[in-house]
Amino acid sequence: xxxxxxxxxxxxxxxxxxxxxxxxxxxxxxxxxxxxxxxxxxxxxxxxxxxxxxxxxxxxxxxxxxxxxxxxxxxxxxxxxxxxxxxxxxxxxxxxxxxxxxxxxxxxxxxxxxxxxxxxxxxxxxxxxxxxxxxxxxxxxxxxxxxxxxxxxxxxxxxxxxxxxxxxxxxxxxxxxxxxxxxxxxxxxxxxxxxxxxxxxxxxxxxxxxxxxxxxxxxxxxxxxxxxxxxxxxxxxxxxxxxxxxxxxxxxxxxxxxxxxxxxxxxxxxxxxxxxxxxxxxxxxxxxxxxxxxxxxxxxxxxxxxxxxxxxxxxxxx
Amino acid sequence: xxxxxxxxxxxxxxxxxxxxxxxxxxxxxxxxxxxxxxxxxxxxxxxxxxxxxxxxxxxxxxxxxxxxxxxxxxxxxxxxxxxxxxxxxxxxxxxxxxxxxxxxxxxxxxxxxxxxxxxxxxxxxxxxxxxxxxxxxxxxxxxxxxxxxxxxxxxxxxxxxxxxxxxxxxxxxxxxxxxxxxxxxxxxxxxxxxxxxxxxxxxxxxxxxxxxxxxxxxxxxxxxxxxxxxxxxxxxxxxxxxxxxxxxxxxxxxxx
Numbered sequence: 001x002x003x004x005x006x007x008x009x010x011x012x013x014x015x016x017x018x019x020x021x022x023x024x025x026x027x028x029x030x031x032x033x034x035x036x037x038x039x040x041x042x043x044x045x046x047x048x049x050x051x052x053x054x055x056x057x058x059x060x061x062x063x064x065x066x067x068x069x070x071x072x073x074x075x076x077x078x079x080x081x082x083x084x085x086x087x088x089x090x091x092x093x094x095x096x097x098x099x100x101x102x103x104x105x106x107x108x109x110x111x112x113x114x115x116x117x118x119x120x121x122x123x124x125x126x127x128x129x130x131x132x133x134x135x136x137x138x139x140x141x142x143x144x145x146x147x148x149x150x151x152x153x154x155x156x157x158x159x160x161x162x163x164x165x166x167x168x169x170x171x172x173x174x175x176x177x178x179x180x181x182x183x184x185x186x187x188x189x190x191x192x193x194x195x196x197x198x199x200x201x202x203x204x205x206x207x208x209x210x211x212x213x214x215x216x217x218x219x220x221x222x223x224x225x226x227x228x229x230x231x232x233x234x235x236x237x238x239x240x241x242x243x244x245x246x247x248x249x250x251x252x253x254x255x256x257x258x259x260x261x262x263x264x265x266x267x268x269x270x271x272x273x274x275x276x277x278x279x280x281x282x283x284x285x286x287x288x289x290x291x292x293x294x295x296x297x298x299x300x301x302x303x304x305x306x307x308x309x310x311x312x313x314x315x316x317x318x
Numbered sequence: 319x320x321x322x323x324x325x326x327x328x329x330x331x332x333x334x335x336x337x338x339x340x341x342x343x344x345x346x347x348x349x350x351x352x353x354x355x356x357x358x359x360x361x362x363x364x365x366x367x368x369x370x371x372x373x374x375x376x377x378x379x380x381x382x383x384x385x386x387x388x389x390x391x392x393x394x395x396x397x398x399x400x401x402x403x404x405x406x407x408x409x410x411x412x413x414x415x416x417x418x419x420x421x422x423x424x425x426x427x428x429x430x431x432x433x434x435x436x437x438x439x440x441x442x443x444x445x446x447x448x449x450x451x452x453x454x455x456x457x458x459x460x461x462x463x464x465x466x467x468x469x470x471x472x473x474x475x476x477x478x479x480x481x482x483x484x485x486x487x488x489x490x491x492x493x494x495x496x497x498x499x500x501x502x503x504x505x506x507x508x509x510x511x512x513x514x515x516x517x518x519x520x521x522x523x524x525x526x527x528x529x530x531x532x533x534x535x536x537x538x539x540x541x542x543x544x545x546x547x548x549x550x551x552x553x554x555x556x557x558x559x560x561x562x563x564x565x566x567x568x569x570x571x572x573x574x
Contacts, residue, residue, distance in 0.1 A: 213392030
């Protein structure tokens with residue numbers, strides 16, 4: 001099968017998943033009348049749109065980070081941007097009320113702060129190793145600060161909404177939420193796509209990549225800004241949704257090959273499909289409330305990933 | 319164009335790794351760079367590709383490499399690092415195609431010229447039959463040839479190779495050296511860091527000997543590769559074996 005045929009197939013799967021996300025729920029569409037229109041436009045459509053773009057940017061940033069760090073275990077969480085965005089959001093929920101505009105602004109501020117710190121910490125070396133160290137430390141710092149904020153929270157009820165938010169969900173997001181999140185995600189996605197060729201060159205190591213004309217500083221700036229904008233905006237509207245960025249490039253590597261640039265677009269499509277399907281399943285799970293998307297992703301993703309590791313444990317490349 | 323070093327010095331931290339390097343490496347010839355461990359051989363190559371900051375001037379013709387736009391420099395100088403790691407399991411052909419990156423305009427698909435250069439590089443290194451195999455499945459010798467093909471595919475004016483023979487058996491060493499000779503014969507410049515003095519004698523037109531970051535000797539191979547020149551540098555006693563040219567081989571430590 002040629003690459004374009006595989007891409008078309010993947011696009012068709014995304015379209016089906018999008019349709020499923022519009023139709024699936026405790027009330028299956030199509031329904032008749034006003035109620036159906038309201039459900040469709042105010043509930044299902046923003047949710048499907050957000051699922052589509054969030055899944056796409058998570059898959060894309062996962063593929064870029066794995067290529068950049070030349071490590072199949074990298075995902076957006078290692079950069080520390082998602083934890084820092086979550087820190088901003090939690091601060092907003094606890095101390096500024098949970099209005100979605102303020103929450104979005106606070107989360108983006110957190111993500112922006114993380115990006116600045118990352119650049120400042122790794123500016124002189126422009127080395128992926130420094131990058132992953134700085135990101136990991138940043139992630140644990142943001143995690144610790146979040147826990148600290150929760151433990152000194154003035155209002156115990158707010159803690160419940162923090163925990164709820166941190167689990168990550170697409171439930172009850174509006175078109176306004178989608179409109180806020182999509183522009184930074186789109187800009188970030190473009191920046192991430194610009195890394196393609198440099199990522200290929202990095203396959204040969206840093207020295208060889210530089211000798212091929214790759215400017216590591218520029219590449220790192222693209223990776224930091226691209227991940228920050230996409231993942232930061234994602235966390236700002238949906239909370240922390242993990243595993244997509246880790247699992248999707250893995251799943252697609254045997255299909256599209258190992259060359260990093262060949263995985264970017266497929267990972268975006270695959271991430272979108274996975275997130276849309278997972279979110280639809282969340283709605284269909286029994287019980288009065290919904291399973292949280294972040295929880296569902298971890299519940300599906302973790303065992304799946306372990307199975308993958310078991311199956312491939314004898315290979316040099318996963 | 320020749321590769322010219324003028325008053326070049328390189329420091330790492332507070333330590334001077336190279337000092338007072340003045341040399342003109344000629345295009346169309348193979349220059350072997352030899353010297354004991356830590357003499358600055360790899361550093362010299364890295365400085366020539368602008369991977370390390372150097373004082374003084376390193377230029378190709380009249381173009382200083384440090385101020386060339388990175389893509390132009392990448393097209394002019396092909397660098398084969400000592401580290402032969404390929405981080406993802408690409409097909410051999412895709413590894414070779416990476417050598418064309420600097421010659422392709424942004425976002426453009428590979429042109430016919432790119433494809434032709436890749437095929438030519440595969441053919442030159444006799445790796446055409448391996449082209450569709452994943453790099454992880456290749457033996458050390460096959461992989462070394464594919465990585466050399468990667469540099470050749472860029473059609474560089476200068477080819478700088480850092481110990482391309484490490485971990486190869488003699489047959490594959492000779493294959494690689496013959497290939498480098500052909501590259502020089504076709505008009506490119508070739509500079510190789512070598513450990514094996516006998517192989518240097520086999521391949522080199524000129525030999526540059528480094529010791530403690532300075533040039534200990536530089537000239538035609540027949541003049542430099544003599545026991546009298548090499549013994550003080552390596553602190554080893556050399557004997558000569560007659561071949562096509564006499565070959566120096568180490569036979570024991572000096573003064574023991």
